[in-house]
Amino acid sequence: MDKQPLFSERFEKAIGIAAVAHDVQKRKGKDKISYIAHPFNVGVIxxxxxxxxxxxxxxxxxxxxxxxxxxxxxxxxxxxxxxRFS
Incomplete structure (x- = not known):
């Protein structure tokens, strides 16, 4: 049985672009979580x-x-x- 991917190819590309753009940014707060967590969560919501x-x-x-x-x-x-590369 073929599994459907959880996220679309476009979604994954957007996450990749956001990850590069936010590269070293961290979330505010004591835990200093990588900033990419925020845009990923926005997308999932x-x-x-x-x-x-x-x-x-x-x-x-x-x-x-x-x-x-x-x-x-x-x-x-x-x-x-x-x-171009997909």
């Missing part, structure tokens, strides 16, 4: 609420656009690179 994949991906990438040096143009460039 949106998915569980039934939002479409584009909205889920926007949720995953929202802080990469706002809070990193990559910005919107950098995210667009990463997305094109990911699409």
């Amino acid at each position: 949106l998915m569980n609420m039934g939002f479409d994949e584009d909205t889920v991906i926007a949720g995953i990438l929202h802080d990469a656009i706002e809070d990193t040096d990559y910005g919107y143009d950098g995210i667009k460039r990463f997305w094109r690179i990911c699409r």
Whole structure:
């Protein structure tokens, strides 16, 4: 029996892009959890609420656009690179 992947290929690419963009960032607080936990959780919450994949991906990438040096143009460039190699 073929298993369905838990996450779509686009979801996984968005997580990869967010992970690169947030690279060394840590969450605020005493535990200093890697920041990627936040955009990943946002994506999962949106998915569980039934939002479409584009909205889920926007949720995953929202802080990469706002809070990193990559910005919107950098995210667009990463997305094109990911699409080219898939």
